[in-house]
Amino acid sequence: MGSGNPDLNVDPPALLKSSNAISVPQETIGDALSRFYTRIGGLPAEPWGTDEIGQKFFIQYTGQDDPQGGRSGGYKLVLEAFQDLYEGLGNLGDKTKEMATNFISTEEDNTV
Numbered sequence: 001m002g003s004g005n006p007d008l009n010v011d012p013p014a015l016l017k018s019s020n021a022i023s024v025p026q027e028t029i030g031d032a033l034s035r036f037y038t039r040i041g042g043l044p045a046e047p048w049g050t051d052e053i054g055q056k057f058f059i060q061y062t063g064q065d066d067p068q069g070g071r072s073g074g075y076k077l078v079l080e081a082f083q084d085l086y087e088g089l090g091n092l093g094d095k096t097k098e099m100a101t102n103f104i105s106t107e108e109d110n111t112v
Contacts, residue, residue: 012103019096026089
């Protein structure tokens with residue numbers, strides 16, 4: 001076992017670079033969500049119809065027990081998960097950039 005004081009080595013420029021790289025998957029998810037909302041916005045309110053088959057599709061697709069209400073699920077849960085992932089990646093990128101900037105600032109202050 002170690003001495004209890006392991007060395008901490010941080011490469012601030014590499015950390016800053018990684019914070020920028022996090023934006024790539026975030027932008028991909030954001031673009032996909034935007035395209036989805038644009039396309040789904042052009043559909044009629046109930047594109048599955050009101051017949052028996054349409055209502056069965058509605059239940060499976062939306063996860064609701066019936067058109068008047070019920071449990072949430074289906075595509076809504078997937079969209080919420082992707083929105084959470086988009087926001088989480090944004091927060092991670094911001095915090096990683098902030099950490100890198102703080103390391104760089106501290107190093108500059110210590111070398112003066």
